[in-house]
Amino acid sequence: MKRRRLIEEDVEIFEFSGGSSFASRILLNYFGFLSDFSRVLFLLLLFAIIQSSECEDDLNLMRIETKLTTDKSFYERWMSLITLQNSQLEEQSNDYPLDYILEDARKCWRPLVLPAEDANLLRPDDISVYAEMGHLSIYCPSNFTLLKNGILHPCTRKSSTTELPTLDKLIKIYNENLTVIDSNEWNDSLIEQARSIASSIREYSNYNEMWKIIFIMASVQDGEGSETGQVAVEVLETIQEIHRLLPHRTFVVALRTSGNGIWRDASHTHQACRDQLSVYKGHQRYNHESVWEQVEKIVGHNFQKHNFTVEILPLLKDPALGNLPDETDLSPLGYDCAHFSERGLSLLHLAIWNSILTRSRERYFSFNLDFCLI
Incomplete structure (x- = not known):
C-alpha cells in the first residue's frame, strides 16, 4: 500500500507538470515493477516527449536528461547534488x-x-x-x-x-x-x-x-x-x-x-x-x-x-x-x-x-x- 501511494504521488506530480491522463494510467500499471532509478528514467522519457516542443533548442537540458537516463553513476551523483541544494536552500x-x-x-x-x-x-x-x-x-x-x-x-x-x-x-x-x-x-x-x-x-x-x-x-x-x-x-x-x-x-x-x-x-x-x-x-x-x-x-x-x-x-x-x-x-x-x-x-x-x-x-x-x- 505504501508503494502504491508513492506511485500515485508520482502520477499526480506528472499530471501537474503536463503529463496526460493516458500516460498516468501507464505509470500506475507499470511503476510497481520498477526500481527507483527506473521510475525516474521512465518519467524522464515520458516527460521529454511532452516537453519536446519547449525543449527542442535547450541542448543543456537535453544533455542532462540523456545522462540521467543512460548513466546510473551520474544519476546518483546528480540526485545527491539536488538533495544537498534543497537542504541548503x-x-x-x-x-x-x-x-x-x-x-x-x-x-x-x-x-x-x-x-x-x-x-x-x-x-x-x-x-x-x-x-x-x-x-x-x-x-x-x-x-x-x-x-x-x-x-x-x-x-x-x-x-x-x-x-x-x-x-x-x-x-x-x-x-x-x-x-x-x-x-x-x-x-x-x-x-x-x-x-x-x-x-x-x-x-x-x-x-x-x-x-x-x-x-x-x-x-x-x-x-x-x-x-x-x-x-x-x-x-x-x-x-x-x-x-x-x-x-x-x-x-x-x-x-x-x-x-x-x-x-x-x-x-x-x-x-x-x-x-x-x-x-x-x-x-x-x-x-x-x-x-x-x-x-x-x-x-x-x-x-x-x-x-x-x-x-x-x-x-x-x-x-x-x-x-x-x-x-x-x-x-x-x-x-x-x-x-x-x-x-x-x-x-x-x-x-x-x-x-x-x-x-x-x-x-x-x-x-x-x-x-x-x-
Whole structure:
C-alpha cells in the first residue's frame, strides 16, 4: 500500500507538470515493477516527449536528461547534488530570508527632485523602461519534488517570474509604471537579444524621451568559445548595437564576467557539477582578463555621454560561492550548476543594485554569494 501511494504521488506530480491522463494510467500499471532509478528514467522519457516542443533548442537540458537516463553513476551523483541544494536552500531561506527586502525598500525616504536630464544623475524614479539579457538573467526553477522525480524544466525562467527581490521589482517601487521588456529567445546571441529589445522599445512613440536601463548579464555561455568569439567581445559589440538603435536616454549596465570563481568552486565541491560544467571548458579558456581590460577602456572612451552611458560592474571579476559551517553553499546555483537558482539570481540582483548606487571607486570587485544586505 505504501508503494502504491508513492506511485500515485508520482502520477499526480506528472499530471501537474503536463503529463496526460493516458500516460498516468501507464505509470500506475507499470511503476510497481520498477526500481527507483527506473521510475525516474521512465518519467524522464515520458516527460521529454511532452516537453519536446519547449525543449527542442535547450541542448543543456537535453544533455542532462540523456545522462540521467543512460548513466546510473551520474544519476546518483546528480540526485545527491539536488538533495544537498534543497537542504541548503531551506537552511539559508530560514536563516536569511529575502522576502522582507522589498517591503523595507518601500519605506525608504524619497526626496522630491526634478527629473534627471543627465545619465550621471539618473535615479530609479526616472527609469521608465527595464530590460535584461544574457545567461545570468535567467534561472533554473528549484522545485525539489519535481526534480527528484526526474521532471526538469529548462533553466530559462526570467527574473520577473520569481517572487524574490529582483532589479525590476526594486525599480518598480520608485516607478510603478515601469515597463519591463523581454528579449527574444534566450539562446540567441547578445546582439540579437539587444535588437529584439530595441525593436520593442522603439514601438513607443516617445521612446527617445524615456529613460531606459538595460542590463547585460552575460556568462561564458554567451560567447562562442573561440579567440574571436569571447564573451567580452560580444558584450562590446552589443553595447555598440544598443547605442546605434537607442542613442538617447539609455543607461547600460554590463557585468564583467572575467572571473570563473563561482563555477570553479562548484566543480571542486561536487562531482555532479564538475560533470555538467565540463562542457564549458572551452568557453572559460577564451575569457581573458586582458580583453576585458580593453573593452573597459573602449567603453570609457566612447560611451560615457550625458544621454547614453555604460557602466561595467566588476562584481564577477573575482566571484565566489559562499561558505556554510561545514561545506560550500551550492543553493545559489540551479540543478545544472551553470545558471543561478531563484535565490542565487536574487542575490546577484541585490548586489547589482547596491553596486550601481555606489561610487565607482568604492565598488566591490568580488561577488560572494553569501547573504547580502540591500
